[in-house]
Amino acid sequence: MTTDDGGLYAALLRRGISRRAFLEFAAAMTAALALPAAYAPRVAAAVAASPRLPVVWLRGLDCGGGTEAFLRAARPTASELLLDLLSLEYHETLMTAAGEAATAARAGLASRFPGGYVAVLEGAVPTADGGAACTVGGRPFGDVAAEVTRDARFTIAVGSCAAYGGVAAASGSPTGARPVSGLVPGDRLVALPGCPVNTDNVVATIVHWLTFRQLPVTDGRRRPLFAYGGLVHNQCERRAHFEFGEFVQAWGDEAAQKGWCLYKMGCKGPETYANCPTVRFAEGASWPVQAGHGCVGCTMPGSWDAMLPAYRRLPGIVPLAPEVTIDQVGQVLVGGVGAMTVVHGAASVARARYRARRARSVAGPTAAATPRPEEPAPAVEPDPAEPAVEPTPAVEP
Numbered sequence: 486m487t488t489d490d491g492g493l494y495a496a497l498l499r500r501g502i503s504r505r506a507f508l509e510f511a512a513a514m515t516a517a518l519a520l521p522a523a524y525a526p527r528v529a530a531a532v533a534a535s536p537r538l539p540v541v542w543l544r545g546l547d548c549g550g551g552t553e554a555f556l557r558a559a560r561p562t563a564s565e566l567l568l569d570l571l572s573l574e575y576h577e578t579l580m581t582a583a584g585e586a587a588t589a590a591r592a593g594l595a596s597r598f599p600g601g602y603v604a605v606l607e608g609a610v611p612t613a614d615g616g617a618a619c620t621v622g623g624r625p626f627g628d629v630a631a632e633v634t635r636d637a638r639f640t641i642a643v644g645s646c647a648a649y650g651g652v653a654a655a656s657g658s659p660t661g662a663r664p665v666s667g668l669v670p671g672d673r674l675v676a677l678p679g680c681p682v683n684t685d686n687v688v689a690t691i692v693h694w695l696t697f698r699q700l701p702v703t704d705g706r707r708r709p710l711f712a713y714g715g716l717v718h719n720q721c722e723r724r725a726h727f728e729f730g731e732f733v734q735a736w737g738d739e740a741a742q743k744g745w746c747l748y749k750m751g752c753k754g755p756e757t758y759a760n761c762p763t764v765r766f767a768e769g770a771s772w773p774v775q776a777g778h779g780c781v782g783c784t785m786p787g788s789w790d791a792m793l794p795a796y797r798r799l800p801g802i803v804p805l806a807p808e809v810t811i812d813q814v815g816q817v818l819v820g821g822v823g824a825m826t827v828v829h830g831a832a833s834v835a836r837a838r839y840r841a842r843r844a845r846s847v848a849g850p851t852a853a854a855t856p857r858p859e860e861p862a863p864a865v866e867p868d869p870a871e872p873a874v875e876p877t878p879a880v881e882p
């Protein structure tokens with residue numbers, strides 16, 4: 486499963502990448518993998534000693550966002566590392582070959598790389614009309630992808646289209662788009678949803694394999710826990726504002742300038758599993774919420790239907806409700822808004838009764854109608870003028 490050209494570290498040196506930059510990269514990947522910092526030397530040693538990995542990258546029904554992210558990765562030397570860490574044997578967008586020459590580059594992979602290779606699938610698989618919505622060299626993409634992944638050591642599904650069907654599978658699509666999971670045995674597949682995928686998670690997945698010679702631990706949808714094991718909301722730097730009921734009410738208002746919580750502006754962080762707040766994008770410079778825009782839940786199944794409208798808030802999350810933790814809220818939300826409504830209703834009633842009792846006992850019945858200054862901020866009640874967000878399909882956290 487290698488190419489014999491001196492290995493990764495030699496390739497890095499040829500590109501003039503310093504050892505310091507390489508060690509910084511190893512430390513960043515160790516952090517992305519949610520490993521203790523003490524693992525960084527082991528990661529660095531394993532990656533430095535690793536030969537380059539042959540990669541065959543196929544694109545199905547997609548916009549090319551995963552490829553764009555791949556090319557624009559800015560983590561120190563990440564794109565160079567990717568191009569050196571991997572021996573990109575086939576990529577229709579990046580290769581110079583076309584037509585029959587391109588098809589020939591895809592032939593004989595098993596014999597050329599007897600130890601296997603890595604398949605990367607970007608985009609969904611069309612199934613309607615014989616897969617006519619996406620063909621490669623005149624063949625349905627699904628057939629070509631099945632052929633390529635059959636002999637691959639493992640397959641990485643990059644982006645939400647490959648992982649779930651994505652926008653191509655959104656309501657009304659005539660393509661019959663499906664995720665690539667139907668083509669690849671589960672134990673040889675890692676899914677990295679996102680729109681686009683975070684390239685750091687792609688690199689971290691490969692680094693994990695180079696370091697431990699096994700794929701990272703995943704959930705039921707084959708998403709690695711190091712990247713999709715936690716709620717965006719629980720890692721968000723604006724979380725304290727959520728807890729204190731400090732919300733942006735309109736784009737550009739004073740609260741927005743202060744960096745308060747974007748929940749009321751439609752942020753889906755409370756029901757989205759991803760590591761965006763910690764890994765971030767663009768060399769760790771920023772991520773959507775830091776840039777002032779709510780999370781739209783792009784890493785979640787069916788986000789193009791279930792997470793819209795993007796700028797409407799979800800009904801019924803109650804900041805500071807003592808009866809409901811946000812973890813419970815997240816679990817309930819992904820289980821369905823109906824159940825959430827029940828929880829919210831129970832929480833609201835319990836809290837209202839608690840406040841009424843407290844007000845009566847402390848200050849008498851008149852004060853009960855007026856919140857005390859030191860009391861928590863008012864709960865966020867659903868706005869009847871806003872339609873409810875569609876239920877989110879159940880997922881395993």
Ligand code: SF4
Pocket residue numbers: 717718719721722723724725727745746747748752753754755774779780
């Ligand atoms: Fe951050 Fe959004 Fe959660 Fe607010 S609702 S704390 S902006 S993730």
Ligand code: F3S
Pocket residue numbers: 679680717757759761762772773774779780781782783784
């Ligand atoms: Fe997507 Fe939300 Fe991260 S929109 S990029 S999962 S912050």
